[in-house]
Amino acid sequence: MIKTHILGFPRIGEQRELKTALERHWRGELAAEALEAQAAELRARHWRLQQRAGLDHVTVGDFALYDHVANLIQLFGCEPARFGFSGRETPLQRYFVMARGSTAHAHSEACGCGAAPGDAAAALEMTKWFDTNYHYLVPEFDAGTAFSLHPERLLAEVDEAIALPASPKVALLGPVSFLHLGKSREDGFDRLALLERLLPAYEQLLARLAARGVTWVQLDEPVLGLDLAPAWQAALRQAYARLARAELPLPMLASYFSPLAGNLALACELPVAGLHVDAVRAPDELLAVARCLPRERELSVGIVDGRNIWRSDLEAALQRLREVRELRGGRLWVAASCSLLHLPFSLRQDRALDAELQAWLAGAVEKLDELRVLRRALWGDEAGVARELAESRAARAARAASLRVRQAAVAARVAALPADADRRHSPFPARQAAQRRRLRLPAFPTTTIGSFPQTPAIRAARAAFRRGELPQADYRQAMRQEIELAVRKQEALGLDVLVHGEAERNDMVEYFGEQLAGFAFTANGWVQSYGSRCVKPPVLFGDVSRPQAMTVDWTVFAQSLTARPMKGMLTGPITILQWSFVRDDQPRADTALQIALAIRDEVAELETAGIAVIQIDEPALREGLPLRRDARADYLAWATRAFRVAASPVRDDTQIHTHMCYAEFNDILPDIAALDADVITLETSRSGMALLRAFGDFRYPNEIGPGVYDIHSPRVPEAAEMQRLLRKAAEVIPAGQLWVNPDCGLKTRGWPETEAALRHMVDAARALRGEG
């Protein structure tokens, strides 16, 4: 009567086997067959883990060699025509061309693929998957998009599972979310118009799965967690009315990451066989759903947190599940809140974590085990899992009582924080005047975003130092040489505000997390970000404080090498919060404020050390925005305050910069203005300054540095091209407010293209000043 399942499992592998195999394949060292064999082995291994945990079904269809949305593009035969495939490529070759772009593609002015003629076909655009740090490949739709079913890969995976033997439940993105997540290639084209064309492909697929003996198909419709326009709600009705007509398999609709809110009644009404809800992100809705969902439907309760690494409170979970069972009299599935894709494979044996921390944490494998325990307890065998329940209770209690979690000094400081701690002394115009007197910069001042090329030598030195093979003094010396090199190059280029280049940092969050109290790091806690790329988010487990200065030495050393202003470089509190696994025992807002206070101390110390310009990067401010509109104002209020708390201890003549990338700021312009940074640098070049128009229309009051070239590509644009962009910028933003800089940091670039591009950039700025 009670079943357990998961919505998806991490596919990268315990030792990132998939990453290794993919990268070898792309380098031509591993044949396609061997890559596929490695992938099949990973799937089988992951299904066995699911079986061992007693799940009623193993989940099939969640695996992808690059991305699960890209899989759907091939499954439903809607590869964009712009790639100009000849038909001679294998599906796998086409898949990787869409994911990574191609140099081998015969392409013309007319194909509209976004690349210059003769250039490669640009890869599909990548966008963040809802509010996660996972990036999916964006499907492209236009009036000519047609769909056809290509189920071979998926059916082969189903067969693999059946052969294991295991009972597969197939997980797929549902048709409405698939269309929603795509983009229209023509202005004004409504991709909902494609629904009628897409549904038959889903129907055929369901029939094929039924023929294979698949009994359940999980159709993810995470758009249920968004504020949907009536047309999209109607699309859900239309889609599921139609798919319900198909015989087997039974559709289980899945929503996650966000409350159903205004879509609750709709979700309960759709004629499906089951509904999965996220009881971690929307705990207050659970009973309402349990009451509203017709009794003959299965309710899947996502009670184990699929987005965070804390061990569950199993007893509390059991109590909630029993309440639901009481209400519904059975037909209960127990699950993790969302796919486990967003978790590390396992944390129990991680060699970088001490035993105390390990006991508090749960990776994907440990979450499976939690489901096993819940299942047995709900099946009446509580005695059989008494030890596990006791352990879970003890771990939660130990964590709550641990002296490592709470620091009285941090609480006292937060409590005593003056109400105006987030205010600069004077309004922007007075600060601007003071900064102009101090810095004496030309019009259109030039700068960069912080990092310079991370050469193999830098990476090797850092790695050797971390392994303990390079003595600290030698490491420092090596980094100082890199800083000196970067300063000399910047002076030679004639940049106005310099940076030290971030050679000593491998990651903008990890670097700070490692020096702050309250953070821990895993050795193997990798989470897929996109394709073969993984990140290893820090674990923010306790009150945050700053035992000592983190960047002052490097920055002061860099400043000592030049008479030009050296920009101090910090990561902002929201970005540190957003890119970490954060504690669940206090509101995120409180954690953000603690981080802000630590950064604030660093800002103050940099100023005291004579640094006149300090940049606090917040590239993740936008991505922290809640999916539901009604939750946004609250988030933006505490997030912008945290930034201001970090930025505000300084004098008027100290200039605070911030930096953001990943565009799409139109809806939060007032909040960006509320940061009150003296200068903001933005990623704008690819949108051809369209983004800047919004800042202009909004009459953004402070100074802005729109990125004048794309740092994601080695291409070196001509000075004239950057000049054109700057002139466009000057049409919408008063020239006196403009800075000149690249889109983002340059750490992934090589020095030759970096120097060439920056030379052109300085030339462009000079031309605008009339010095050309």
Ligand code: GLN
């Ligand atoms: N200062 C960082 C760098 O230059 C900023 C990175 C980012 O915005 N993602 O690398």
Ligand code: ZN
């Ligand atoms: Zn950036």
